[in-house]
Amino acid sequence: xxxxxxxxxxxxxxxxxxxxxxxxxxxxxxxxxxxxxxxxxxxxxxxxxxxxxxxxxxxxxxxxxxxxxx
Numbered sequence: 158x159x160x161x162x163x164x165x166x167x168x169x170x171x172x173x174x175x176x177x178x179x180x181x182x183x184x185x186x187x188x189x190x191x192x193x194x195x196x197x198x199x200x201x202x203x204x205x206x207x208x209x210x211x212x213x214x215x216x217x218x219x220x221x222x223x224x225x226x227x
Contacts, residue, residue, distance in 0.1 A: 158193045161202075165190065167213035170220035189213075 158179065163171075168180070168190045179193035194202070206215045 159196055159199045160191055160193050161199065161212050162189045163192055163216060164213040167216040167220075168192070170217055174220055174223060 160181075162185055165188060171192075181191040181193070184190055202212060202215060205219060206212075207218070210218070
């Protein structure tokens with residue numbers, strides 16, 4: 158498992174799509190969430206990233222696309 162840090166907005170987007178990872182009970186000093194994902198999930202997320210895009214921005218973009226295509 159690999160820990161990534163995502164914004165509250167990205168976390169809410171994942172929750173709305175019923176996508177779950179292991180969330181640490183404490184949050185970062187910035188209020189972000191620490192999320193544990195499998196290596197395969199992180200690799201897929203990395204592959205989906207646009208240049209200069211972080212994990213949270215990628216999650217939000219993909220979630221928006223999922224809502225539009227659903």
